[in-house]
Amino acid sequence: MTEPRSAFEESWRRRFERFAAGNTSDSAIAGWSEAGLALRLDFFQSLWRAPRRGLWLDAGCGAGAYSRFLAGSGQAVVGLDYAHQPLLRARERSPGVSLWLCADITLLPFRPESFDGVISYGVLQALSRSGPAVAQLQSMLRPGGEIWIDGLNAWSVFHPAHRLREALAGRAMLVRYERPGVIRRALRDAGLRDIRIHYVPVAPARLRRVAGSRFVRWMVRLLPPLGALICHAFVVRARKPAPIVGG
Secondary structure, eight states: OOOOOOHHHHHHHHHHHHHHHHOOSHHHHHTSOHHHHHHHHHHHHHHOOOOSSOEEEEETOTTSHHHHHHHHTTOEEEEEESOHHHHHHHHHHOTTOSEEEEOOTTSOSSOTTOEEEEEEOSOGGGSSOSHHHHHHHHHTEEEEEEEEEEEEBTTSTHHHHHHHHHHHTTOOOSSOOBOHHHHHHHHHHTTOEEEEEEEEOOOOGGGHHHHTSHHHHHHHHHOHHHHHHHOSEEEEEEEOOOOOOOO
């Protein structure tokens, strides 16, 4: 049995339903600005190296922006989200996606090792803790498969600034930040290999053009500690080892 959702998680589910009911754009449904979502998608595409064709799970697919990209690159895709309204929007605009399901990411309705690849974007920030979701996601991978998980970067200067701003305004934090090392360690302990952390150069609107520049991207890749400090988000990628054939 899955644990009941916390008040924080339930408020996020209701928020997603409300975004989808009142908006049509992918970015508004996801709770991002249009420029913010475009930057994240562009960064994902810059890292993407099309693997052999297979079956991918987009866990927390929202309105389906990443699902459509995967389908367009030749993958079979299952889009899954716990909020019903975003899935309806996704289905309307994503004819190339194989299947849409409404389910909880901490209790996925599939057998282990069902997918050649798994992505989960924009999910950790809406969970009280990452452990159960990461455990479920990595268990879905077939040998040789790869996983991509993103989160808001708790190591960045934006995290304490955000917390202070909300505290001074007397508001609770609406998103949860995560340490990239926590996700890396969970995947390593599960036996995954080739684990890489990529810092995503997204920033508040007034700094977004600078953050998305080629120079900043190059500097972040060259100097990971700088990325950890100035990047608002991160992506962790890993691969499940394929069995060794022969001796």
